[in-house]
Every structure is written in C-alpha cells, then in structure tokens.
Amino acid sequence: MQSIIHGFLLSLGLILPLGAQNVFIFNQAANHKSLxxxxxxxxAAGLCDTFLITLAILGVSLIIISMPILQIMIYIIGLIFLMYMAWSLWHEKPSTFNTYNSMSAKKQVSFALSVSLLNPHAIMDTIGVIGTNANIYDGWDKIFFSLTTISVSWIWFLFLAIVGKKIGHIDKSGKYIVLINKCSSIIILIISILIFKSLFELIF
Known part of the structure; x- marks a missing residue:
C-alpha cells in the first residue's frame, strides 16, 4: 500500500500543474464534436507517459542527463514544436463553425508526441522525480509503484478530455471555445519562453 499511495500522490502532483500536454488534451476535447x-x-499522450515512466524506472533515461548535446537537441526540437502548436491553436476555430475542419488524428498524435516526448521539463521531471523515487523500492513494491504512476496519467488524461468535452458541448455559439484556444496558445507560448530560458542557461 505504501508504494501505491506514494506513486499516486507523486504522479498526481507532477501531472496536475498546467502544462502543454494537459492544455492540448483539454483543448482538443473541447473543440471536437465527440469524445x-x-x-x-x-x-498517444498515455503511451508517451508510459514509455517515459518505464524508461525512468529502468534507469535507461539517465543517459539523457549524462549527454548535454542530446539535452540541447531535445530543447531545440521541443521549442520549435511548441511554437508551432501555439500558432496553430491561436488560429483554430471551434467545431460549431461550418468552416472548421477538426484536427486530424494524425495531427493530434504528432502534437501529443511533441508535448510529451519533446517537452524538456516533462522529461526532466520524469527522470529526476519518478525515476529517483522508484529506486527506493524493489520487487513487487517497485512494480506497484510503476503501475500506479502510469495509471494516474491515463486516468487524468481521460478526465481532462471528459471535462473539455462537457465545456465544448455547453458552448453552443463557439465563442468560449475560441477563448479557450487563445488561452491555450498563450499558455503554450509562455511554456516555450521558459524552455528557451532553460536552453539559454544550458548553452551559456
């Protein structure tokens, strides 16, 4: 029970703060006509978190920390994707408009991959926090800890999507969805600025 409670509270604390991944999932659920x-x-987001958490717990992801060049590449690629995403969300219109074309599954997956696998802050949190805390457990306790942290991610993403869909369903005119898109774009832009600051400090 200790490892399960520990994994639950730790992963919940990491996933609750407003980040690019959460914003994008909520935004897409609000914009689409059906869940x-x-x-x-x-x-895509759930599989990415499962992948990162597994690597962190196995210790494989520590390679990223030991290779500054790889860190810089992740920061640069992640920054480019987030800037593009901010621009896309700013110009996105709700599904209540006749001229709106829902974001394709392919684009959803590519954006989800970028905010999950190319988000330096998310990667470092996974490696530095979840990976480190997992090291205090062995055997079944470590397995329970791992499964709990992974489960929280999946449940949270589904919860975000349900809430986003409810808001999108209530907003018949689409004006609030436009506001959500603009706010989502601004939040991701702010995250991009913070990543740029971290990249600058890493290089210089």
Whole structure:
C-alpha cells in the first residue's frame, strides 16, 4: 500500500500543474464534436507517459542527463514544436463553425508526441522525480509503484478530455471555445519562453 499511495500522490502532483500536454488534451476535447474523436490524443499522450515512466524506472533515461548535446537537441526540437502548436491553436476555430475542419488524428498524435516526448521539463521531471523515487523500492513494491504512476496519467488524461468535452458541448455559439484556444496558445507560448530560458542557461 505504501508504494501505491506514494506513486499516486507523486504522479498526481507532477501531472496536475498546467502544462502543454494537459492544455492540448483539454483543448482538443473541447473543440471536437465527440469524445471518440479525441481518443488519438488521449492514447498517444498515455503511451508517451508510459514509455517515459518505464524508461525512468529502468534507469535507461539517465543517459539523457549524462549527454548535454542530446539535452540541447531535445530543447531545440521541443521549442520549435511548441511554437508551432501555439500558432496553430491561436488560429483554430471551434467545431460549431461550418468552416472548421477538426484536427486530424494524425495531427493530434504528432502534437501529443511533441508535448510529451519533446517537452524538456516533462522529461526532466520524469527522470529526476519518478525515476529517483522508484529506486527506493524493489520487487513487487517497485512494480506497484510503476503501475500506479502510469495509471494516474491515463486516468487524468481521460478526465481532462471528459471535462473539455462537457465545456465544448455547453458552448453552443463557439465563442468560449475560441477563448479557450487563445488561452491555450498563450499558455503554450509562455511554456516555450521558459524552455528557451532553460536552453539559454544550458548553452551559456
């Protein structure tokens, strides 16, 4: 029970803060007409978190910390993707508009991959926090800890999508969805600025 409670509280504390991944999942659920159409982004984000957490617990992801060049590359690529995402969300219109084309599954997955696998802050949190805390457990306790942290991610992403869909369903005119898109874009832009600051400090 200790490892399960520990994993639950730790992963919940890491995933609750407003980040690019959470913003994007919520945004897509609010913009699409059905929850089913947001499954690509939910599944992609869940698989990415599962992948990162598994690597962190196995210790494989420590390679990233030991290679400054690799860190810089992740920061640069992640920054470019987040800037593009901020621009896309700023110009995105809600599904209540006749001229709106829902973001394709392929684009949802590519954006989800970028905010999950190319987000330096998320990677460092996973490696530095979850990976480190997992080292205090062995055997079944470590397995329970791992499964709990992974489960929290999946449940949280589904919860975000449900809440986003409810808001999108209430907003018949689409004006609030436009506001959500603008706010999402600004939040991701701020995250991009913070990543640029971290990149600058890493290089200089």
């Amino acid at each position: 089913f159409k947001t499954l690509p982004v939910i599944i």
